[in-house]
Amino acid sequence: MYKIIVTSHGKLAEGIVESLSYFMPNHKVEYISLDQNGIEDFKNRAAELLAAQQEEVPLLVFTDLFNGSPFNVFAQLLPKSGLTYDIVAGVSLPVLMEAALQQEFAAIENVLQTLKNVRTTVIYSEELLQLSESNEDE
Template identity: 40%
Template sequence: MYKIVVASHGPLAGAMKESLKFFFSNDIDVTTISIDERGLVAFQAEMDHVFQQIGTHDVLIFTDLLYGTPFNEAAKRAATLEQDFEIIAGVSMPLLVEAVNYQRQIKKLTEITPYLLEIGKPSSFKEKMMENVNTENE
């Protein structure tokens, strides 16, 4: 089973984990880490601790921004891992809900990553409406 880490600027990661309780029980195996007013050094120390806790488990890391501090610090540490890992920038609730759902089904990280990347794409209401109209016309 893979571990899930959500890393963000400010309280986003913690708020997303809290929101997962609307979809799952309180027993959610997601670790959150945020860079805040404590600064970079404190964040780096916390990130080191998170990676120690991961141990030999595969790990799926979500960050808020591509090449932001949480992404960069996760990438530095993940590059040293021997087990499977993935870092996905642009965390969203659909991604997180699906990742937790698959985690509970004991799916392999390599198996679910392509699917997560597909559902992580933004959706437009108008685009979906046009798809429905086109499908009905066929």
């Protein structure tokens, strides 16, 4: 069991969590966005969000970009929080959906390998489409 937080620049985190709701209306994914209020406001809200987490429940944080401001803020705050955590940069709906599906019963360590496999599937899906089209032409 683990908690999920999605964070991003602008409304990406809100949008991807809203999209997840179409497939999983009862998901337990939270989000926080870096908005026009600036980085200091974001840092304060992120610190409050982390302070509200239960120490015994690991945290999986998805960010939009590696080394982007949301990533950097969580990378600075999490080590000081006392929480068990992992950060995954480059959130996508298939990866988030897989993490949310396993959230209630899987250990965070086990789900990370599954997420890597889901990412690979997404990357290679274009190759599968091309292969399928070439087989249809024969």
